[in-house]
Amino acid sequence: MAIVTLTSDFGHTDHYVAALKASLISKDNALKLIDISHDIEPFDIAHMAFVVSAVFRDFPKGTIHMLSTN
Structure with a gap:
């Protein structure tokens, strides 16, 4: 099982983190x-x-x- 960490500037007020996770899964x-941050x-x-x-x-x-910025 691969481990993937996620760090971004997406915040927690909308669906972007969930969409990213859904896409990966x-x-x-x-x-x-x-999630790191x-x-x-x-x-x-x-x-x-x-x-x-x-x-x-x-x-x-x-x-x-995985690091992502807008």
Whole structure:
């Protein structure tokens, strides 16, 4: 089972995170999806890098880290 982490500036006030997860699971329903954060300020790549760099080493080798900005 593949682990995929999700980090984005999508926020939690609409359907974008759910749509992303639905799309990924529809391709492979065995995926284990883990949210790191969806509260990154829009286009703040430095903040996104800081957040992910603080945690990515805690995940097993082979984990896929998906980062997305609007």
